[in-house]
Amino acid sequence: MTNKKLILTVDDSATIRELLLSELSCLGYRVTQAEDGIDGLEMLSVEQPDLIITDITMPRMDGIRFIQNVRGDERYKATPILVLTTESDPDIKDRAKRAGATGWIVKPFDPQKLAEAIRKVTA
Amino acid sequence: MSGSATLPPDVLAGIKLGFFEECEELLSELEAGLLALKRGETDPEIINKVFRAAHSIKGGGASFGLAPMVDFAHQMESVLAAIRSNQLALDAQLLGLLLRAADVLADHVRAARDEGRVESASAREIEGALIALVAGDCPAGEVSNHEPAEGKPTAAVWSDSETPSPATAQERIWVIRFRPHASLYASANEPLFLLRELQYLGEVRATVDDSELPSIDDLVPEDAYLLWAISLTSTADAQEIRRVFEFVEADCDLEIVTDQEGAATPVADRNHPTAGSAAVSKQPDSPRPSISSSGIAAGRSTPRLSETIRVDVERVDRLINLASELVINHTILAQRLAGIGSAGTSETELPLDELHQLTRELQNGVMAIRAQPLKVVFQRLSRLVREVEAVTGKQVNLVVEGESTEVDRTVIERLIDPMTHMVRNAIDHGIETPEERLASGKTAQGTLRISATHRAGRIIIEITDDGCGINRARVHAAAWSRGLISGDAVLSEHEIDELIFLPGFSTAKAVSELSGRGVGMDVVKSGVQALGGRISVASYPGKGTTFVLSLPLTLAVMEGMLISVCGRSLIVPLSTLLETIHPKLDAIRSLGAHARLLSIRGEHVPLIDLGHALGYLTEPAQVKGVILLVEDDAGRRAALLVDDVLGQQQVVIKSIQANYRMVEGIAAATILGDGRVALILDVNSILLSHGRWSAPVEQRLAAG
Numbered sequence: 001m002t003n004k005k006l007i008l009t010v011d012d013s014a015t016i017r018e019l020l021l022s023e024l025s026c027l028g029y030r031v032t033q034a035e036d037g038i039d040g041l042e043m044l045s046v047e048q049p050d051l052i053i054t055d056i057t058m059p060r061m062d063g064i065r066f067i068q069n070v071r072g073d074e075r076y077k078a079t080p081i082l083v084l085t086t087e088s089d090p091d092i093k094d095r096a097k098r099a100g101a102t103g104w105i106v107k108p109f110d111p112q113k114l115a116e117a118i119r120k121v122t123a
Numbered sequence: 124m125s126g127s128a129t130l131p132p133d134v135l136a137g138i139k140l141g142f143f144e145e146c147e148e149l150l151s152e153l154e155a156g157l158l159a160l161k162r163g164e165t166d167p168e169i170i171n172k173v174f175r176a177a178h179s180i181k182g183g184g185a186s187f188g189l190a191p192m193v194d195f196a197h198q199m200e201s202v203l204a205a206i207r208s209n210q211l212a213l214d215a216q217l218l219g220l221l222l223r224a225a226d227v228l229a230d231h232v233r234a235a236r237d238e239g240r241v242e243s244a245s246a247r248e249i250e251g252a253l254i255a256l257v258a259g260d261c262p263a264g265e266v267s268n269h270e271p272a273e274g275k276p277t278a279a280v281w282s283d284s285e286t287p288s289p290a291t292a293q294e295r296i297w298v299i300r301f302r303p304h305a306s307l308y309a310s311a312n313e314p315l316f317l318l319r320e321l322q323y324l325g326e327v328r329a330t331v332d333d334s335e336l337p338s339i340d341d342l343v344p345e346d347a348y349l350l351w352a353i354s355l356t357s358t359a360d361a362q363e364i365r366r367v368f369e370f371v372e373a374d375c376d377l378e379i380v381t382d383q384e385g386a387a388t389p390v391a392d393r394n395h396p397t398a399g400s401a402a403v404s405k406q407p408d409s410p411r412p413s414i415s416s417s418g419i420a421a422g423r424s425t426p427r428l429s430e431t432i433r434v435d436v437e438r439v440d441r442l443i444n445l446a447s448e449l450v451i452n453h454t455i456l457a458q459r460l461a462g463i464g465s466a467g468t469s470e471t472e473l474p475l476d477e478l479h480q481l482t483r484e485l486q487n488g489v490m491a492i493r494a495q496p497l498k499v500v501f502q503r504l505s506r507l508v509r510e511v512e513a514v515t516g517k518q519v520n521l522v523v524e525g526e527s528t529e530v531d532r533t534v535i536e537r538l539i540d541p542m543t544h545m546v547r548n549a550i551d552h553g554i555e556t557p558e559e560r561l562a563s564g565k566t567a568q569g570t571l572r573i574s575a576t577h578r579a580g581r582i583i584i585e586i587t588d589d590g591c592g593i594n595r596a597r598v599h600a601a602a603w604s605r606g607l608i609s610g611d612a613v614l615s616e617h618e619i620d621e622l623i624f625l626p627g628f629s630t631a632k633a634v635s636e637l638s639g640r641g642v643g644m645d646v647v648k649s650g651v652q653a654l655g656g657r658i659s660v661a662s663y664p665g666k667g668t669t670f671v672l673s674l675p676l677t678l679a680v681m682e683g684m685l686i687s688v689c690g691r692s693l694i695v696p697l698s699t700l701l702e703t704i705h706p707k708l709d710a711i712r713s714l715g716a717h718a719r720l721l722s723i724r725g726e727h728v729p730l731i732d733l734g735h736a737l738g739y740l741t742e743p744a745q746v747k748g749v750i751l752l753v754e755d756d757a758g759r760r761a762a763l764l765v766d767d768v769l770g771q772q773q774v775v776i777k778s779i780q781a782n783y784r785m786v787e788g789i790a791a792a793t794i795l796g797d798g799r800v801a802l803i804l805d806v807n808s809i810l811l812s813h814g815r816w817s818a819p820v821e822q823r824l825a826a827g
Binding site: 012013015016018019022057058059077081086094097100102107108109116119123 | 134135138141142145171172174175178179181182183185186187188309310311312313316317319320323367369370373374
């Protein structure tokens, strides 16, 4: 068994998922993926990630509602959630924070920004 | 700064390639959504989907630093956002602009992929129109919200974006007071992680103040009672330090001052760090373990990912070849078993039958992988229609049916050019200007209908316009003036229509910008024929014109009739074969030295001795053996005299051109059950040129 931390990435863009997968693997994490909020909740019923990274704009269930749902689950009260955002609008970050997000990663992200954001919210 | 994990270039290139593929999907979603809106559909999810597509293209593009594409996507996104929030009304004009913008975005994506640029004036014009829309519709204050503050994406994203602190920066002692609120914990933030993060900036000493911590009975677990006093020795400025706390700025009291400024503030006792500081004062763990296999993570259960996969076409083609070889091997095996007399026994027959079934199923299954919906072609056409509309000033409603009909991808690829030309023609020559249409009692907007269906193992594509129809008088005159027909030729209406397919025919009064690119319908026809297809036209004056294409589903296998001529085995495509006849001498008439006609049910068709036509015989043979009545794509008929008909079989088409060269009379080759090579006849060229070749086909092949 590996003791690497598991990260769930939730994004409807396969490109972003791939980028995250490669970067996070490089950083020494295990990664599991979901395509939107509903898919993400499904993943959470079978996996217990140490960190969740989620996009905001997604079909079916967007990131805000996804975070609200995750925080509503006892098991995930203390799981850090980082939102991916390209929005310059501070409103998005506020909404994500109010929903229960721990922090954010502004796209386009470079490996260092990503690593930094993760460090700030994980043990 | 700690070294960043940089992806190996080939990994990045692979992701980038995947991104461009994803873009193609997003672009078709974008267009499909806009077209649905144009049709009057009002589901709010449509505009959301369109928005998301533009957003994803922008987001992905920004990750690769593809600035022009991202800027354009951003302008589109801003307009779409304004529509979504009802700041902009979506009318027909705006939809038209968005559709054209979608085309430009597609150009940007492809230009970015090919490392080029989009330079056209119309692209700039459309971008300007998008910008003007948002700028004009929003109060000045809001416009700036649409500017990508963090995302005016610049060149390479993978280089460190941080400007290194100037070497001259002074090391200072910072004093930070940090009091988290309960909301900080509620969002799963953890003060200790933030203190640890400070260590990346310099030396940290921290003390925790727990004086407000109540007795255990009064303690509310969700509440916040601790505060930290931190001293940081660092060259960083206040802004950099504040950035460490950016996630929790609203969830804490934070004070950052230098030693001097904060003289009034009690600084933590540096010599006696409390338990709180012990946790953070050790060196940070190496944050980056070595590269791990991404495959492990990718292989984890990801329910929806497994629905589609992207596969290299070459891999699929290799499978197709292998499946084809298997079919051939099966046939060889069956023949060998027959040879040693063990065919037809129950021990071998049943397993051999099953093997045959499985092999066929495997082959069909593999072929199906290569099949693609015609949507790929049709989508390009909808863009083309918009462009032609813009140039001609004509109004066209494109109606597409059966776009999910699947065909082998080689057929799809080679359909694009002929279809493009026909659509261009239909609008340029067929559909009238709005004024002309209104004058003749039609709607101002013309209709171009493109439909695809499967019929009898072939695919039928119809292109119908409701324009003016073919001007037969002009076609007839033009054909005559170009010497394509004699002046006294009496032609049926249909025959006149078919004249447009003749090489060198063009009725356009002046070479128009659109159709007159030196490509006529003859090129369309030969393109379709090269695919093993046929094309025909039906026209109704004043009402419109219909072109019908009939194409094979695949170019990889075909049904053929195995025949023998002068000891050689040859394949006649089954699609050309009308019937086999046992010749009766009294049905054959001689015309001059070599020409012979076969009379069949009152009709006379030329009789071609295949052995002679292919150069195996110097003189036409006596009539014996079997006669095949064949018809080529143009409807020309002939009787082919062959030695024997051996049976029908599905053959795998092997291109000759790849290894030799194009040889008249021969379309391709195949490998027979016994391992021998058999040539596949090109019936069209045999009918057109019989008797011209003197050397046997094999010699002409070798001469290449």
